[in-house]
Amino acid sequence: MEFAPSPRAADLIERVKRFIDEEITPVEGAYHQQLAALREGDGDPWTPLPLLAELRSKARAEGLWNLFLPYAHAGEYAARFGTDGGTGLTNSDYAPIAELTGRSFLAPYVFNCNAPDSGNMEVLLQYGNQAQRDRWLDPLLDGTIRSAFGMTEPGVASSDATNMAATAVIDGDEVVINGRKWWTTGIGHPDCEVIIFMGLTDPEADRHRRHTMVLVPVDTPGVKIERMLPAMGRYDEPFGHGEVSFTDVRVPAENILLGPGRAYEIAQGRLGPGRVHHCMRLIGLAETALEAACRRGLDRTAFGKPLANLGGNRERIARARIAIDSARLLVLNAAWKLDTVGAFGALSEISQIKAHVPTMAQEVIDFAMQIHGGAGVSDDVPLSAAWSTARAIRLADGPDEVHLDLVGRLELAKHRK
Numbered sequence: 001m002e003f004a005p006s007p008r009a010a011d012l013i014e015r016v017k018r019f020i021d022e023e024i025t026p027v028e029g030a031y032h033q034q035l036a037a038l039r040e041g042d043g044d045p046w047t048p049l050p051l052l053a054e055l056r057s058k059a060r061a062e063g064l065w066n067l068f069l070p071y072a073h074a075g076e077y078a079a080r081f082g083t084d085g086g087t088g089l090t091n092s093d094y095a096p097i098a099e100l101t102g103r104s105f106l107a108p109y110v111f112n113c114n115a116p117d118s119g120n121m122e123v124l125l126q127y128g129n130q131a132q133r134d135r136w137l138d139p140l141l142d143g144t145i146r147s148a149f150g151m152t153e154p155g156v157a158s159s160d161a162t163n164m165a166a167t168a169v170i171d172g173d174e175v176v177i178n179g180r181k182w183w184t185t186g187i188g189h190p191d192c193e194v195i196i197f198m199g200l201t202d203p204e205a206d207r208h209r210r211h212t213m214v215l216v217p218v219d220t221p222g223v224k225i226e227r228m229l230p231a232m233g234r235y236d237e238p239f240g241h242g243e244v245s246f247t248d249v250r251v252p253a254e255n256i257l258l259g260p261g262r263a264y265e266i267a268q269g270r271l272g273p274g275r276v277h278h279c280m281r282l283i284g285l286a287e288t289a290l291e292a293a294c295r296r297g298l299d300r301t302a303f304g305k306p307l308a309n310l311g312g313n314r315e316r317i318a319r320a321r322i323a324i325d326s327a328r329l330l331v332l333n334a335a336w337k338l339d340t341v342g343a344f345g346a347l348s349e350i351s352q353i354k355a356h357v358p359t360m361a362q363e364v365i366d367f368a369m370q371i372h373g374g375a376g377v378s379d380d381v382p383l384s385a386a387w388s389t390a391r392a393i394r395l396a397d398g399p400d401e402v403h404l405d406l407v408g409r410l411e412l413a414k415h416r417k
Contacts, residue, residue: 001092001332001333002336003332005092005093005096006090006093008085009093009097012067012085013096013100015064016064016097016101016107017100019058019059019062019064020103020107023055023059024104024106024110025104027051028104028105028106031049031051031052032379032382034049034051035049039237045235046190046237046238046240048189048238056109056112056143059112060112063083063084063085065081065082065143066078066081066082066083066112066113066121066141067082067083067089067094067097067111067113068089068094068098068113068118068122068273068277069082069088069121069125070122070125070126070273071087071093073126075087077137077141080141081141082141090339091273091276091335092336094277094335095276095280095331095332095335098113098284099280099281099283099287099328100284101284102280102282102283102285103285103287103288105382105385108281112141112143115185115274115278116147116148116149116186117140117146117147117186118277119149119271119273120140120196121137121141123213123257124136124137127213127269128257132255132257139193144191145191145194146186146191147186147193147195147196148185148187148194148196148218149185149186149195149196150166150181150184150195150196150197150198150244152181152182153165153166153179153180153181153182159399159401159402161263162210162211164198164199164200166180166197166200167199167200167201168197168199168200168211168214169201170253171250172253173252174250174252174253175251175255176248176249177197177199177216177222177248177250178247178248178249179199179246180226180243180244180245180246181246182241182242182243182244183229184243185240185241186239186240187241187242187244188225188228188235188236188237188238188239188240189238189239189240190238193219194215194216195215195218195223195244196214196215196216197213197216197246198211198212198213198263198267199212199214199263201260202260202261205261208265209262211261211263212256212257212259212260212261212262213256213257214251214255216246216249220249220251222248223245223246224244225243225244226244226245227242228240228242228243229241229242229243231392232388233388234388268344269343271343271397271398272338272342272343273338273343275350275353276335276350278354278393278396279327279331279334279358280328280331282357282358282360282389283327283331283361285361285365285389285390286320286324286327286360286364286390287324288386289361289364289367290320290368292368292372293317293320293371293372294308297317297371307371313371320363320364323360323364324360324364327353327360327361330349330353331353331357333349334349337349338350347410348407348410351398351402351404352403352407354397354403355404355407358390358391359390359394361386361390362387362390362391365383365387366387369383369384369387
């Protein structure tokens with residue numbers, strides 16, 4: 001594989017880095033302090049702070065917008081709502097950009113590249129019809145609305161997507177939806193207007209043809225946000241993760257994506273690039289944690305020595321560097337496979353990174369927390385939030401065990417006669 005980015009990607013990488021360094025990093029600490037003050041006072045942390053709109057406007061003006069747009073499907077959308085290059089990037093070219101955005105909690109949203117919106121937009125690009133794109137994709141690319149993804153359910157083992165029990169039953173020219181979803185990310189944002197819902201349509205069909213994905217407007221009668229869920233004590237305002245109930249919700253059958261019974265196919269296609277994005281952002285997060293650990297190790301003295309020279313910390317720093325660089329190569333390989341043979345040809349590589357990278361990031365961040373002492377578990381530095389993010393992603397988009405099982409099965413299949 002070729003490791004060097006294309007000339008256009010190299011230019012975007014430099015511009016994204018400069019924008020983060022000059023526009024986002026200097027104000028990010030103050031942003032989180034202001035958000036914390038709203039939580040503790042009488043304010044509303046679910047209303048986006050004006051700073052976000054200001055940063056998004058600046059990023060868009062510089063052409064740093066919708067950078068995730070896939071090369072194969074961008075077309076007119078990149079020209080109308082994307083970067084100044086007019087075409088999308090390959091997964092390999094976007095991967096280092098995703099890593100840079102992972103170094104900041106705000107950057108993915110500032111560049112309109114945050115999950116689940118980026119994944120939902122890719123679904124609409126790849127599987128939506130023109131009417132669906134006109135209604136939902138255009139405003140998402142324009143940044144005027146937000147979206148959510150309703151898949152995981154509280155009542156079943158959602159690590160097996162074929163277990164989903166919430167229903168999407170076709171009734172004439174309508175779809176009737178019933179059930180409950182949770183960890184529906186993005187539902188707390190006041191601009192969230194549509195949920196991509198996965199529901200059981202035909203329980204007698206093949207297990208991979210039973211479910212359907214449907215576009216459900218949030219304001220449809222019967223849709224109710226039951227509660228917002230804290231992930232390890234953090235609500236992630238103004239986006240959040242919600243538990244949502246659907247009671248006799250009726251939407252037009254034209255809101256079905258691709259066709260009845262094709263949800264599993266869509267889910268597999270959606271999660272390939274999304275897992276590369278997740279993992280590269282986590283590598284950026286791990287890089288930030290390692291930098292913080294090194295600075296702390298050099299600046300703080302205990303027992304007459306810098307912390308970096310105590311208790312095997314130099315070796316831990318070395319192992320963290322090796323772990324991050326190894327993980328990056330693994331993800332770049334998966335991105336290259338996605339570009340060359342597609343999601344189904346890169347099943348093992350995608351599962352490898354999803355099982356490996358979040359654990360690597362969690363371990364590096366844990367070391368950084370340890371070397372920070374009491375500060376590491378406080379909110380004075382962002383390490384505990386980073387650790388929570390890495391830990392949660394070991395469950396999101398499939399738990400480690402599911403991905404390891406798939407890698408093992410595919411490996412064994414090579415050796416069966």
